[in-house]
Amino acid sequence: MSQTTEQDYLKQYDSKQFPSVLVTVDTVLLSFDDNAIKVLLVKRANHPEMGKWGLPGGFLNTEGDTSLEVAASRSVVAKTGVAPSYLEQVETVGGVGRDPRGWSVSVLFSALMPMQHSEANTESVSDTQWFAIQDIESLDMAFDHRALVGKALDRYRQKALYSFVPAYGLTQPFSLAELRGAHELLIGKELQRKTFLRRVESSGVLEEVLEVRKVRGKPAKLYRTTPAIDGYTFERNIEC
Amino acid sequence: MSQTTEQDYLKQYDSKQFPSVLVTVDTVLLSFDDNAIKVLLVKRANHPEMGKWGLPGGFLNTEGDTSLEVAASRSVVAKTGVAPSYLEQVETVGGVGRDPRGWSVSVLFSALMPMQHSEANTESVSDTQWFAIQDIESLDMAFDHRALVGKALDRYRQKALYSFVPAYGLTQPFSLAELRGAHELLIGKELQRKTFLRRVESSGVLEEVLEVRKVRGKPAKLYRTTPAIDGYTFERNIEC
């Protein structure tokens, strides 16, 4: 074997000879709406776990997908019609008991995005819906998808303490109260208006916008995200 | 299809009909020694990338491995004889160009551990060696493994700013100067002794040990890690 060239080796290599592993990508899309954290789920129209709610996702397509992130993005659009502007990788889970079809590996992606209408876009999905986080506790969910939602949430709970990433879950532009509310939902505790404003101002990663809304009370200044938000972390984290 | 039961569906399901994906696990083991960050690499004895240095790792064994972490741990011990006491997942990379054998997915694990003698334990590995990080720049490395080392390093560079996780890379017990040195290597900047001590004391996650070493100068107090170190993060991060 060590006498053959790499070319020879590859010519006689056959991946089918090894036991295969199911590789899927799944995506947790979160948003803030109606003073709650929402997550986008799809109702499975086919086996396995038919009829249960699960994450948008699917098998890696080795023909079309050039990367894991592309696969995740493609499967989300295909199933829900919703197109998140970015995806971040959360974790990869794997095991023999996860999927009845065999040893499976699932690469989990996640994004925060403004609420956006979704619809069942393929025959493999019979329905789609944004669920409030507290409502999925009692939901009959497919595979280990409830735990996967938990992992993504935990990630954003951390990010809420040291960054303005939660801003991606709001419709733009947004007020300081809305952004603070998003952070409060994730952190689970009220935050000081003044302190929060100081963080926004010293960060320089949110852009003030001229537009105002007609509301009861003094109209709030509105902000939008800038690209600099991605790399920015607070000098000091929010205490909790 | 929607008329069949899940049992019927599973009976006729054949995973071999789908194009298979290569699933591997790779592990970045880091340590502190001789005032440098070291990484454990193995020299590949077989195709592909024969003769190049790469990370310990290998294919997922769907027969024996119960989880991804078990797979990573098993492959590290099998190839190097080194057994890290824990592993953490860093990221999963995938693509069609990574491995000449086809679309491949690699789940990357990482750990900090005390330097420990390693040896080539299988016929697939012809040599093992701890390399100083700065020395692998010029090394001919297999696949995208140099980039994977970078990802693990970046993770620990972050952790050095907000936790005492770098302590896992030292032989126990260790002095404050040694721990501070580990943080300094990762962060790339000198840290104040006093400030560092204050962090250690207020954290309560390092245990003072009675033992002392014979050295030139005043002997340092020695510490060892406690399990509480894992969940602990600094109230304020180290500035940088």
Place this chain on the structure above:
DNA sequence: CTAATAGTGTCTATTAGACATTATTGT
């Protein structure tokens, strides 16, 4: 005017960073 909401002034306690000083060892 009043209610509602947004934004500001300002005090206090905490603490990271800096750096000078003191302490303890081997040679």
Place this chain on the structure above:
DNA sequence: ACAATAATGTCTAATAGACACTATTAG
């Protein structure tokens, strides 16, 4: 005694949190 290393004392600047106060709108 002296060099080397470890540990401590202490000052200052920065700032998060708290909360009272002021500003601006709709009805």
